[in-house]
Amino acid sequence: MISVNVDETQLNSIIQNELKNKMVELEHLYTFWDTKELRRRTCMSWGTIQDTFFHDEDFPKAKVGGKWYFPAKATNEFLIVWLGRQAQ
Numbered sequence: 001m002i003s004v005n006v007d008e009t010q011l012n013s014i015i016q017n018e019l020k021n022k023m024v025e026l027e028h029l030y031t032f033w034d035t036k037e038l039r040r041r042t043c044m045s046w047g048t049i050q051d052t053f054f055h056d057e058d059f060p061k062a063k064v065g066g067k068w069y070f071p072a073k074a075t076n077e078f079l080i081v082w083l084g085r086q087a088q
Helices: 008-027 035-042 046-052 072-086
Strands: 062-064 067-071
Touching: 035 046, 035 067, 035 072, 067 072
Parallel strands: none
Antiparallel strands: 062 067
């Protein structure tokens, strides 16, 4: 007969770490965000985005035809830095 003992605290920690890693991976599945996705990710209206960081020279964006696109990873990194600067 085989007996297995499991440390539930350690198992929960491993599961939490794996879930966190998968969430980070899923976060970057998109290559580009559009304005709708940018509004959703920032929880800001389009007007607030334009009034706060849209015109920042470091904000990554490209207009293709009549639609704005934002590279997902670079935009996320910009937003984290931008938010940090707001707290100063």
